[in-house]
Amino acid sequence: MRKLLKQGIAxxxxxxxxxxxxFVIFNLLNLRSSYVAVNNMISSLVAVCFVFCVSTRKTFVQKDGGIPLKVKFVIYILYQIILILLVSQLLALIAAGLYQTFCGSIIGDFSAMAAKILVTPLTMCMxxxxxxxxxxRI
Structure with a gap:
């Protein structure tokens, strides 16, 4: 349990x-483009590569005799592509809903940013x- 907690924190x-x-890449892209879903796909893939590379060195212990790390990277990227596609659509819906609901307020003005913040805990746990x-394990 202690190992799991340490890994979770790391x-x-x-x-x-x-x-x-x-978040920074996503919001910079949103300054140039209103395609929230596409912007999220681009920014997310950059972050995914960073997190995989660092966490496989600093957080998780590679299983002996398991499949090679390069194959795991490909599997993780494929998982992330599916997740990003689904989350990007969800973000677009949430951002549109926030904009319509809070039009003229700061939440409406930053609806894409607020949507990104709202979905983060779910994606991080997954x-x-x-x-x-x-x-x-594999």
Whole structure:
């Protein structure tokens, strides 16, 4: 249990850095383009690569005799592509709903940013579970 807690804390820290990268890139792209879903796909893939590379070195212990790390990276990227596609659509819906509901207020003005913040806890938990399973169990 203690190991799991340490890994969780480490992963949250690494993911937090990745999330900041994602968040900054996402919002910079939103300044140029109103395609929230596409912007999220681009920014998320950058962050995903960072989190995988760092967390496989600093957080998780590679299973001896398991499949090679490069194959795990490909599997993780495929998982992330599916997740990003689904989350990007969800973000677009949430952002549109926030904009319509709070039009003219600060929440409406930053609806895409607010939507990104709202979905982060769910995606972070899912990513931790998938990474732990993929790196340490397979």
């Amino acid at each position: 992963f949250v820290g690494i993911s937090g850095i990745g999330w900041i990268m994602d 990513n931790f579970l998938v990474m732990k399973l993929l790196i340490e």
